[in-house]
Amino acid sequence: MRVALMATCLGDTMFPDVAKATVTVLERLGVDVDFPEAQTCCGQPMINTGYLDEAEPVVRVYHRAFADHDAVVLPSGSCAGSVRHQHEIVARRSGDAGLVATVERQAHRAYELSEFLVDVLGVTDVGASFPHTVAYHPTCHSLRMLGVGDRPRRLLEAVRGLELVDLPGERECCGFGGTFALKNAEVSSAMGQDKADSVIASEAEVLVAGDSSCLMQIGGVLSRQRVGVRTMHLAQVLAAQEESA
Amino acid sequence: MSADAPTFLGMPPFPEAAHEALGNEQLRHNLRRATGTIRDKRAQVIGELDDWEGLRTRAALIKDTALHDLDRHLVELEEQLVARGVTVHWARTAEEACMIVGDIAQSHDVDEVVKVKSMATQEIELNEALQARGIAAWETDLAELIVQLGHDLPSHILVPAIHRNRTEIRDIFRAEMGQVGRAAPEDLTDDPAQLAEASRLHLREKFLRARMAVSGANFAVAETGTLVVVESEGNGRMCLTLPEVLVSVVGIEKVVPTWDDLDVFLQLLPRSSTGERMNPYTSTWSGVTEGDGPQECHVVLLDNGRTRALADEVGRQALRCIRCSACLNICPVYERTGGHAYGSVYPGPIGAILNPLLKGVGHDEQVDSLPFASSLCGACYEVCPVKIDIPTVLVDLRAQVVDAHREDRRPHAEAAAMRAGAWAMGSSRRMALGQRASGLAGAVLGRVSRRANASGRQVLGWLPSPGSAWTRTRDLPVPPTESFRRWWKRTR
Numbered sequence: 001m002r003v004a005l006m007a008t009c010l011g012d013t014m015f016p017d018v019a020k021a022t023v024t025v026l027e028r029l030g031v032d033v034d035f036p037e038a039q040t041c042c043g044q045p046m047i048n049t050g051y052l053d054e055a056e057p058v059v060r061v062y063h064r065a066f067a068d069h070d071a072v073v074l075p076s077g078s079c080a081g082s083v084r085h086q087h088e089i090v091a092r093r094s095g096d097a098g099l100v101a102t103v104e105r106q107a108h109r110a111y112e113l114s115e116f117l118v119d120v121l122g123v124t125d126v127g128a129s130f131p132h133t134v135a136y137h138p139t140c141h142s143l144r145m146l147g148v149g150d151r152p153r154r155l156l157e158a159v160r161g162l163e164l165v166d167l168p169g170e171r172e173c174c175g176f177g178g179t180f181a182l183k184n185a186e187v188s189s190a191m192g193q194d195k196a197d198s199v200i201a202s203e204a205e206v207l208v209a210g211d212s213s214c215l216m217q218i219g220g221v222l223s224r225q226r227v228g229v230r231t232m233h234l235a236q237v238l239a240a241q242e243e244s245a
Numbered sequence: 246m247s248a249d250a251p252t253f254l255g256m257p258p259f260p261e262a263a264h265e266a267l268g269n270e271q272l273r274h275n276l277r278r279a280t281g282t283i284r285d286k287r288a289q290v291i292g293e294l295d296d297w298e299g300l301r302t303r304a305a306l307i308k309d310t311a312l313h314d315l316d317r318h319l320v321e322l323e324e325q326l327v328a329r330g331v332t333v334h335w336a337r338t339a340e341e342a343c344m345i346v347g348d349i350a351q352s353h354d355v356d357e358v359v360k361v362k363s364m365a366t367q368e369i370e371l372n373e374a375l376q377a378r379g380i381a382a383w384e385t386d387l388a389e390l391i392v393q394l395g396h397d398l399p400s401h402i403l404v405p406a407i408h409r410n411r412t413e414i415r416d417i418f419r420a421e422m423g424q425v426g427r428a429a430p431e432d433l434t435d436d437p438a439q440l441a442e443a444s445r446l447h448l449r450e451k452f453l454r455a456r457m458a459v460s461g462a463n464f465a466v467a468e469t470g471t472l473v474v475v476e477s478e479g480n481g482r483m484c485l486t487l488p489e490v491l492v493s494v495v496g497i498e499k500v501v502p503t504w505d506d507l508d509v510f511l512q513l514l515p516r517s518s519t520g521e522r523m524n525p526y527t528s529t530w531s532g533v534t535e536g537d538g539p540q541e542c543h544v545v546l547l548d549n550g551r552t553r554a555l556a557d558e559v560g561r562q563a564l565r566c567i568r569c570s571a572c573l574n575i576c577p578v579y580e581r582t583g584g585h586a587y588g589s590v591y592p593g594p595i596g597a598i599l600n601p602l603l604k605g606v607g608h609d610e611q612v613d614s615l616p617f618a619s620s621l622c623g624a625c626y627e628v629c630p631v632k633i634d635i636p637t638v639l640v641d642l643r644a645q646v647v648d649a650h651r652e653d654r655r656p657h658a659e660a661a662a663m664r665a666g667a668w669a670m671g672s673s674r675r676m677a678l679g680q681r682a683s684g685l686a687g688a689v690l691g692r693v694s695r696r697a698n699a700s701g702r703q704v705l706g707w708l709p710s711p712g713s714a715w716t717r718t719r720d721l722p723v724p725p726t727e728s729f730r731r732w733w734k735r736t737r
Contacts (some may be wrong), residue, residue, distance in 0.1 A: 192718070
């Protein structure tokens with residue numbers, strides 16, 4: 001099976017440690033990871049802002065870059081969701097039957113990280129150790145668009161030393177929402193504030209989620225208020241092999 | 246009723262309207278408590294059913310099938326209604342519908358009507374139209390009464406006065422009831438039982454006096470020409486049975502072919518709206534029954550944009566809506582802004598799609614702002630009893646808004662940014678160049694930044710516009726000096 005990493009534009013540019021951690025986890029499990037350098041972005045920023053024509057070349061780039069792979073692993077529920085559920089919209093609008101066929105063929109090969117680990121590799125214990133108190137925020141798109149269910153939680157529960165605590169109101173959106181964060185900045189901030197408050201109430205040392213974008217939102221609020229809670233991507237926790245103190 | 250009844254006309258776009266609401270701590274507190282309570286009740290009664298998902302799927306299918314053959318069902322409905330002594334009117338627009346109702350009232354020489362809570366009549370602003378013809382329209386649903394007496398606007402589909410707490414309600418009752426009928430007792434407190442009693446006495450006078458009632462309908466069963474009103478307070482039952490003349494304004498999408506179909510919705514609606522297994526009052530009537538109830542019945546079948554919505558391939562599913570409000574109660578945006586920010590009697594997630602679908606996009610900044618009033622979290626879709634995929638419709642409407650403005654003379658900064666972004670992401674070489682630039686910026690900013698987050702990463706606390714929209718409340722990590730792409734190339 002040929003497995004590719006889609007680093008995502010945000011991961012590649014702003015959070016390279018998340019992509020590196022994804023590679024670490026996959027390689028530890030014996031996966032030969034490819035990083036097709038032709039990749040850029042899934043097109044979601046344009047699609048969700050209504051710029052479907054603009055998204056089309058980006059969607060084409062995605063499907064060219066990953067044409068030869070059996071599985072594409074994305075450390076993002078939101079980007080995986082876009083590939084699986086939104087590329088088709090862009091392709092249909094383009095009127096290009098070839099692109100529609102390509103998208104239909106390839107969309108289901110996109111896996112969010114926890115899906116790939118649990119469903120494809122059949123693993124929940126990835127050999128990580130992380131002796132910290134952790135709260136997990138299920139991001140909206142992994143929860144509702146992909147339906148990853150308890151996969152991330154099962155992965156976290158198998159991490160040695162990790163104590164998973166409840167996050168009050170965990171299913172509620174953090175308020176990021178892509179360009180929503182800028183177009184409706186005040187509502188987005190109010191939602192982010194409430195999410196940060198529940199992170200604080202959880203008394204976790206580390207907040208974990210499967211999307212760097214949501215972590216940027218929650219972490220941005222926590223950092224602004226100088227709350228000493230770290231935010232980490234699921235991949236980073238699964239890559240960790242920290243000895244307990 | 247009063248000359249200063251406000252209107253949603255001229256409301257600013259959503260972000261601006263939300264600004265005011267977000268500053269109102271009391272409103273947010275009221276909303277959180279109220280929506281939270283209904284949400285929990287809903288979850289509980291839905292958990293009791295064996296196959297909620299199956300019921301949702303059936304409901305969506307019934308509505309889709311009915312909408313697919315809407316012309317046929319509407320004609321059948323009309324035939325059945327007429328056969329049972331009802332006069333059927335067709336209204337293309339709000340103005341036509343208001344004119345029809347006003348003419349009926351005038352033909353009976355009435356100067357007042359009592360009203361059953363109805364979204365369709367709110368939508369067409371019937372009360373204002375009747376008032377302009379010297380006819381007072383009295384709302385008899387408790388929450389609608391609070392809104393009307395308070396010279397206020399509804400902010401929720403099911404509980405239109407959700408933004409009010411009971412102290413405010415007491416003050417409104419004390420100040421206003423006496424102006425339009427039986428006054429509230431001098432010593433009225435904010436005790437819910439006392440408030441209910443005051444409104445009961447105030448309304449009873451109107452129920453017993455009114456000669457004409459106006460209602461909507463939750464459903465219209467085509468096979469028997471039956472209208473259905475689902476309610477909690479019994480005020481609807483009073484209006485539907487006491488006056489001589491009954492006029493019902495019914496959106497054309499309310500038709501369900503058979504009573505078997507109705508059965509599905511009567512299970513879904515109360516559970517989704519008030520969190521009850523069954524609502525206290527379900528009234529059904531099929532035309533005129535001699536010597537019993539209204540002796541003259543009219544039905545106004547209302548389009549007002551519904552055929553426009555029906556023509557929208559993605560958006561037409563919004564016409565499945567049974568106005569339960571489950572999407573409002575779960576929506577994190579609605580919970581923080583309340584309903585007024587949406588500038589319509591249909592607020593929340595359903596309003597964010599229904600208003601643009603009914604009115605069309607591209608000609609009103611306020612309407613165009615609504616599809617963007619969502620983080621696309623999808624919670625609304627999850628709770629919708631008729632499975633309206635609101636996030637997908639929102640994204641489609643966003644595209645319609647963008648497309649409608651593609652030929653605008655004044656170039657839009659966002660469009661330019663999106664084009665630039667798409668250009669950069671259209672090739673990995675260009676993206677890598679962009680990353681080199683952000684890496685260099687990161688190297689400089691990393692030295693300038695005096696602050697680090699809990700992980701020890703340097704952060705920015707200030708950016709110029711439009712980045713300031715982010716940094717006003719949130720830090721942003723300084724871009725790393727090396728992208729993943731470069732790291733991969735360097736190390737592999």
